[in-house]
Amino acid sequence: MTAASDPTLFPHAPQTSNFPAAPADADAVLEGLDPEQREVATALHGPVCVLAGAGTGKTRAITHRIAYGVRAGILQPNTVLAVTFTNRAAGEMRGRLRQLGAAGVQARTFHSAALRQLQYFWPKAVGGEVPRLLERKVQLVAEAGVRCGIRLDRTELRDVTGEIEWSKVTQTVPADYPAAVVKATREAPRDPAEIAQIYRTYEDLKRERGVIDFEDVLLLTVGVLQERPDIAEQVRAQYQHFVVDEYQDVSPLQQRLLELWLGDRDSLCVVGDASQTIYSFTGATPDHLLNFRTRHPGATVVKLVRDYRSSPQIVHLANGLLAQARGRAAEHRLELISQREAGPEPVHVEYGDEPAEAEGTARRIRDLIASGVPAGEIAVLFRINAQSEVYEQALADAGVPYQLRGAERFFERPEVREAGHKLRAAARFGGNDTLLDDAQDLPSEVRAVLSEMGWGDRPPAGSGAVRDRWESLAALVRLAEDFARARPEATLADLVAELDERASAQHAPTVDGVTLASLHAAKGLEWDAVFLVGLTDGMLPITYAKTDEQLEEERRLLYVGITRARRHLSLSWALSRSPGGRAHRSPSRFLKALRTGAGAAGHRSPGGGGGIERGVGGAAGRGEEREAARRKRRGPIRCRVCGRVLSDGGEIKLMRCEDCPSELDEGLYERLRDWREAQAAALGQPAFCVFTDKTLMAIAEAVPGTEQELAGIPGVVRRKLRRFGADVLALCAGEELPGGELAADRAGGDEETAE
Secondary structure: OOHHHOOOOOOOOOOOOOOOOOOOOHHHHOOOOOHHHHHHHHOOOOOEEEEEOOOOOHHHHHHHHHHHHHHOOOOOHHHEEEEEOOHHHHHHHHHHHHHOOOOOOEEEEHHHHHHHHHHHHHHHHOOOOOOEEOOOOHHHHHHHHHHOOOOOOHHHHHHHHHHHHHHHHOOOOHHHHHHHHHHOOOOOOOOHHHHHHHHHHHHHHHHHHOEEOHHHHHHHHHHHHHHOHHHHHHHHHHOOEEEEOOHHHOOHHHHHHHHHHHOOOOOEEEEEOHHHOOOHHHOOOOHHHHOHHHHOOOOEEEEEOEEOOOOHHHHHHHHHHHHOOOOHHHHOOOOOEEOOOOOOOOEEEEEEEHHHHHHHHHHHHHHHHHOOOOHHHEEEEEOOHHHHHHHHHHHHHOOOOEEEEOOOOHHHOHHHHHHHHHHHHHHHHHHHOHHHOOOOOHHHHHHHHHHOOOOOOOOOOOOOHHHHHHHHHHHHHHHHHHHHHHOOOOOHHHHHHHHHHHHHHHOOOOOOOEEEEEOOOOOOOOEEEEEEOOOEOEEOOEOOOOOHHHHHHHHHHHHHHHOOEEEEEEEEEEEEOOOOOOOOOOEOHHHOOHHHOOOOOOOOOOOOOOOEEEOOOHHHHHHHHHHHHHHHHOOOOEOOOOOOEOOOHHHHHHOOOOOOOOOOOHHHHHHHHHHHHHHHHHHOOOHHHOOOHHHHHHHHHHOOOOHHHHHOOOOOOHHHHHHHHHHHHHHHOOOOOOOOOOHHHHOOOOOOOOO
């Protein structure tokens, strides 16, 4: 039996009668194609590069190309291999090919095609059976960390596992990982030397257990084809014509496998759009697409720019966004031309705060549904999954069905469930929970509880699972802040009840409703109406996008979001995070030219577009009133050194910027720390329950001389002033304290638990 005839290596898709009748002949396959799509379909020889913009019918073009070649007798079905990146895309391609009368053509993902070949050739190349495929590498990575003496929590495990995957698809060995991270301007989630050590140990463990992982499938297939020319020739004898979809997303490892499949032949067609490269963090790179004509000087290049998805107004906006782009991908951008009828102008909406933005979005969606747009044809897209909660709540409140794509619902996320258990326990213990003694208000209580889970005021560096976890916990803190503003007398138990009620509203069964998704999860999808929300600097582009390349990828994310919409498009942002908050945010820098209607020269949309609507009423209006009242009552807290308005909790306690010069009295600070240790030991509480380090630093910098001055330091609430004030003022005055008696006892032992 030859490799070419073996059904386990190269299985042929069966014919089915469940599809419409195939075109009568090869010429009929070409019917209905536009001139550029027809050019793709008839370019059957030599290397072909199809540059296909969003909504231009690339899948239609390449499937008709394969079908035309098969029906014309130029291509044999079992000699064609079409590869893409998801099982969904591969399945769609196979279905279309069957409808066109080209059953038998293989359409697979890179991994699926490689695994088939590896399973067939392993006995001949190595002997025995292929090692067992590791279903979840996280557990083995955790074991590798333990063996290295490095403890990783659940979220760190996901991030380190992601780094190992990135290393393997970029063909980076453990010893080279630290240098590769620097070269790629990649922000490692831990010390790169530690990750390299875990990576090396993980590979050792796999060898000991006789298992391989997902990336090994590609690596081992590459190894077999490189080391066994006879096997490589068998594969090349079988597959003589290759089509690669989404070519802008290939990794170096996938490109190497493709080259080995091809050998010295050039019967290759690639399809892609550099302006839709949004997965570089996984190792994807558009360089192979951009360099295609350099590697293949005689290649046929076809550009698909007729956009059949979006209205002229939306296409104009997308073109305008890319007109501002920089870098190699921008040099190869495609200027799209809409083929649809005119639609409404994209709407730019500015809101006072995030809840107002969510409520306004929900109202607009409800109006669209009432006007006849199906809920399943509407999407709300955001930059990170932690943004979903406020939209889940707003849609639930508005009675609009919704479903999340690519993520768990907010209250189903592990870190949110864990936080809920801890908050419930803290509320149950009430005043007996020493963890909450230093809390000044409800949000402070929540921060204190979440600090046990490792949450802090400042986000962790970079992206990844650790950052995602922090964002979810930060969303809970924001919920607490908003709840406390709305109900100043609310207790922790009241907040827990509110969270339970929200969770109940959001845990309705998944239905065919409005889609909530991140921009990454929305790639490849489309809807009649799209709401792009949270478009502020710091969110899009995200704060950790620092380099020019990273910023341009953020721009491409917005481009992908815009081009998901067929007819209705809304772009919105909020000036402050919460009602009554300081309106310090700016709309995304990517929107600046678009909001005045600027776009690609010669392609201004009908009406010019570009006005900004103001989100009015509801929480937005109330928030502005509350903000004005708050400023009149107290005013912003400013750094006492440079005068900058402070927003970080730690800086507010110090009443100065972290990096401003400190006037700390070191001797006083040490005396305060010693005194605090004695008090905490006597009370049987953690030291921070007396005063936090930041509060002690603020006291040692201000050196208050009166009770009023001490009360003015953030963190010194009435209860603490009454309990510890005399001791602290005595220490500030350089006096000796009386021994043998607790400060709390001298103050009368009042155990009041709330201010």
